[in-house]
Amino acid sequence: MKNLKSYYRLLIVLALVFTAFGCESDDEGDDIENDPSSSFEGSWKRENMETYVKFVGSNAITCSGGVETVGSFNASEPSMTFVIGQEVIKFPLKINGNALLVGVPNQAVETHNAQIYYRSNVFPCDGSGGGGSGEGNIMFWIGSDLGCGNISVTLQGQGSGSITSYYGSSPNCGASGCANFTVAPGTYSYTASCGNYTWNGTITVPANQCYKMQLTL
Template sequence: MKNLFKILKMLMLVGIVGLHSCEEDREDDYEDEEETTTTAASPYGSWKRGDGITAYVKFENTKAFSCDNTGKITEGTFSSSEPSMTYNIQGNIIKFPLKFYNDGSMLVGVPNQAINTNNATMYYKSDKFCDAGGGGTGGGGGGGNGQGKATFWTQKDHGCGTITVSVAGSSGSVSQFYSAAPECGATGCANFTLPAGNHTFTAKCGSYSWSGTVTVTENGCFRMQLN
């Protein structure tokens, strides 16, 4: 029973699937092996949860990002060949099977650890990722400061010394590695406080280099892994 509560807590942290309830018929797809599905034109980009609960997922190359209703962003990995997304939550590997449809919808399946307690959940293509601050209209206000945090980290020693990260005119350094994604502000990571929105970054260490975009939400924590 203790393990069950732990799994439920982890699923609530990423806010991806719901507890057992009446949902759309497509949730039965994972039990119907004879049904044939076709892959949508592209799984990449942002998806919004379709059952009225505010949650998003986003896929960029081999990375997956989830955003819960508090604006907290969790980083994982995305596989287009299975397809699936996988997160390391408090040292536990949680893998969500995925199915994409031509009508712009996606069915997020339930991890094996919670197959008897949670439902598969429908998501739909979205023009945005995350609801910053959770209130107000337009682009800001509502009592927040309009800023969030971004942390750059690595899972291994590249043997090149310190990784220098540049974003939004500021620079920081990554000087140690972690086995799993650390919290924003962790020691040895390149930590930034940035305005909510998308920011491009570059990073370099010897012959290694990285570049891309981080999506910062108000009061949120975005963690970017430098592989």
């Protein structure tokens, strides 16, 4: 079941981003030369399509159909990357002023083309253009004492927290002793560790909902 869920989340991310791609050629994209002095920061919109990308610090966020997905942004390459289960989806990027070229990841080089985005004053998934607003919550918890002390949890782009207590049954969201995060709707990768134990994976949280992740051995 876990593998099936990861595969389903992978398809969601691919569908979100590939909404921006068509099988038609994009000759204009071939003319873009990367300008290191241009800034990626802010929102971008695919021409004639309601698909958006936003860069905030080290986060890359896609928005399509009111659904937001969070990945990482690397300004030194430059590129944006989404991790779903064991699948790493990496999009090369080029920028020149107000034009952004989103390249094609290795998984789709035979079927899709790079496409151009332009700067946008709105990003629908944060409520500035309608749809997808409302934060969600993620809570990490354990059901018994694992005998390794506090568990450190790191959530992509959201910092870290600690699990310091355990509960015999699923606690309420935000319970003390759990690692709690308030996030924008989207998909996040996480890692956790305690002694010789480690956990990692991805979580998708909708707007105004709480995702409870129990860490088990």
